[in-house]
Amino acid sequence: MKKIEAIIRPTKVGDVYDALDSAGFPGLMITEIEGHGKQKGLEQEFHGKKYKVPLMTKAKIEIVADDEDVDKIITSICGAAMTGKAGDGRIFVYTVEDTVQIRTGSRGSISA
Numbered sequence: 001m002k003k004i005e006a007i008i009r010p011t012k013v014g015d016v017y018d019a020l021d022s023a024g025f026p027g028l029m030i031t032e033i034e035g036h037g038k039q040k041g042l043e044q045e046f047h048g049k050k051y052k053v054p055l056m057t058k059a060k061i062e063i064v065a066d067d068e069d070v071d072k073i074i075t076s077i078c079g080a081a082m083t084g085k086a087g088d089g090r091i092f093v094y095t096v097e098d099t100v101q102i103r104t105g106s107r108g109s110i111s112a
Contacts, residue, residue: 001096001110002070006061007033008081008089013059019080020063025073027110029062039086058089064096066110 008016013030020028034055043052065073074091082088100107 001099002065002067003094003096004061004063004065004070004073004077005092005094006077006081006089007035007058007091008061008077009083009087010057010059012081012083013061015080016061016077019076020073023072023076025063025065025069025076027063031060031062033058033060037087037090056087064099064110 006016010032017028017030020026034057036054036056039056040054043050045051061077063073070093074093077091098107099110
């Protein structure tokens with residue numbers, strides 16, 4: 001099993017949600033976060049004064065899936081989240097050792 005974390009633009013959350021749902025992956029978690037990557041924030045101008053916003057608002061989407069579904073999930077996220085501009089985000093993939101369904105106590109595969 002793998003955990004997929006995607007850091008994306010908040011404006012793309014709906015598109016990514018719809019793409020994942022259409023691909024058969026409705027289970028996910030979405031969190032609003034702040035941070036920066038290579039951009040190191042954003043410089044803006046307000047009433048003639050420039051100021052730097054060091055942290056950008058982003059959305060983090062988390063999905064735990066079976067190994068064979070990872071490429072399809074990544075393709076769905078990339079297709080829905082890409083604008084072609086700096087700040088589109090990044091996807092991280094981690095190995096998940098185990099899962100436990102709280103209601104039943106069953107362990108193992110997500111689809112079980």
